[in-house]
Amino acid sequence: MNKQQLRKEFLDKRKAISRSELEELSNRIKDKFLSEPHFQEAQHVHCFLSIARHKEIDTWPIIHALRELNKQIIISTCDFKTLEMHHFLFEKETILEETAFGILEPINAKPFSVEKIDLIIVPLLIFDKEGYRVGYGKGIYDRFLAKCRPDAIKVGLSISEPIQAIADSDKYDIALDHCITPKSVHSF
Ligand SMILES: Nc1nc2c(c(=O)[nH]1)N(C=O)[C@@H](CNc1ccc(C(=O)N[C@@H](CCC(=O)O)C(=O)O)cc1)CN2
Numbered sequence: 264m265n266k267q268q269l270r271k272e273f274l275d276k277r278k279a280i281s282r283s284e285l286e287e288l289s290n291r292i293k294d295k296f297l298s299e300p301h302f303q304e305a306q307h308v309h310c311f312l313s314i315a316r317h318k319e320i321d322t323w324p325i326i327h328a329l330r331e332l333n334k335q336i337i338i339s340t341c342d343f344k345t346l347e348m349h350h351f352l353f354e355k356e357t358i359l360e361e362t363a364f365g366i367l368e369p370i371n372a373k374p375f376s377v378e379k380i381d382l383i384i385v386p387l388l389i390f391d392k393e394g395y396r397v398g399y400g401k402g403i404y405d406r407f408l409a410k411c412r413p414d415a416i417k418v419g420l421s422i423s424e425p426i427q428a429i430a431d432s433d434k435y436d437i438a439l440d441h442c443i444t445p446k447s448v449h450s451f
């Protein structure tokens with residue numbers, strides 16, 4: 264299947280999940296994330312803030328756990344005209360505001376340079392057995408990941424298990440290093 268078909272299928276699949284089921288799946292993914300020793304080495308961790316209306320995996324349990332471990336957490340704003348993201352340190356005093364797309368963004372945070380990010384927690388709709396992903400189709404994360412250090416670890420979070428292959432992966436698609444599902448940690 265191509266990206267467009269996969270986007271529809273997996274957006275619909277997520278819509279059908281109840282809030283309580285999503286909470287349960289998000290907690291299982293958090294436990295898997297925390298039990299991987301190589302994730303614990305990262306000091307500067309970029310994390311997405313979940314879009315509730317799209318039933319994304321809730322990343323707050325991971326964020327709270329990272330705070331407990333004294334990690335620095337980095338979050339972003341997104342410019343939908345240039346498709347560029349801007350990165351900021353997420354501190355206790357950071358104020359978040361919800362955008363028209365339902366994304367929480369910082370409004371008073373300190374800029375953070377992309378080269379210092381050690382690990383990126385990546386949103387997605389579905390991934391395949393080679394670690395390629397499908398997102399909402401604007402290429403925003405692909406552009407961001409292209410700017411990260413080559414040794415920065417890219418970890419996807421997915422409700423579903425991988426499909427065999429994404430038929431129309433292109434030269435801009437950047438494969439994940441790992442993808443965590445409620446059942447297991449897939450490494451590529
Ligand atoms: N939590 C989170 N933040 C993220 C992403 C993400 O996937 N998840 N992105 C990953 O790249 C970027 C935002 N990408 C997005 C792309 C589309 C829509 C969205 O709501 N699209 C509408 C249609 C919008 C339109 O009118 O064109 C929709 O899907 O219904 C939201 C976020 C940056 N931040």
Ligand SMILES: Nc1ncnc2c1ncn2[C@@H]1O[C@H](COP(=O)(O)OP(=O)(O)OP(=O)(O)O)[C@@H](O)[C@H]1O
Binds near residue numbers: 409
């Ligand atoms: N680094 C890049 N530079 C220029 N164009 C890019 C880049 N990355 C992706 N694109 C283009 O952006 C468009 C959308 O890409 P794609 O369908 O892979 O998005 P996606 O991975 O589903 O979404 P997202 O990355 O926002 O989660 C494609 O036409 C793709 O070629």
